[in-house]
Amino acid sequence: MTRVPTFEELFRSSRESAVHLEMRDAYMKSDPAYVDWQKGIRLDPAERWADWHSIVSEAVGRGVAVRRARIVSEPVSRYIRFEHEVTDGLNIAAGEIVRWLPRNRAGGVALPANDFWLFDGSLLLVNHFDGEGEMLPSTVSEDPQEIKLCADAFLAVWGRGVAHADYRPA
Template identity: 75%
Template sequence: MRDSYMKSDPAYVDWNAGVAIEPAERWADWLSLVSEATSRGVKVRRARIVSEPVSRYIRFEYEVTEGLNMAAGEEVRWLPRRKATGIALPGNDFWLFDSSLLLVNHFDGEGEWLEPSLSADFQELKLCVNAFEAVWELGIPHAEYKLT
């Protein structure tokens, strides 16, 4: 839900400097993990809420999405922030596992990753499940989303 993350990430630093990024080399562990899960029939969906025009960091994410996320079997959708006004969103990015466990990601003011937390709290799960489904419903599939 942020417009930039971890600008110190070596992949982003390289991309920002014009170095070609090969997702299969940079994120082999992630590709393997997600590919193994999706090959068993697990659905992995990723929704990104973005401001438009997009930030440089979001442009980087967009450019690696096909070779990383989608190559591993993820489904990816993009939601322009202006279309998210009517959605009750949690205050943090999260991963939702089987609608029963949240991994909540925390970032500092510069977008650097901090220690995540886990939650199985019913109210937090309910908010995040509803928010994700609403974002997913309004989101634009990656193949159809064009950067502005």
């Protein structure tokens, strides 16, 4: 079995780009940050996700373009409201560029079955989740056909997406 590199290893080894496509309406509902948010506890993303912020901001500081596209159903789920609310303090603050695409505008785009990260257009980290949105082990691929599908899907979603600053969850 191939060892899956950690996010830190992947970000540290990337030189040009790291793109992420998210297509689920809920993730890891057991996440303590999400649980706290549901209880009305105010979150400080810089504190709560300091490791993530450090990894991403270091890559961005080296010139790596980090982009994230999210396909979401509307009206959005509570989890997507949570994600939208923390995006400024978490993703944008770390240097990511984020776009949102309402699912009803994604018709005609060939999408892979799973969320993914694509590093430098050549290494694919495929994210797997169970039916409740809990994370399962990720896999890596360097298969050119799979990479092309994912790269094309990301570019199509990115081109149709709405910048985070302009997206208002319905």
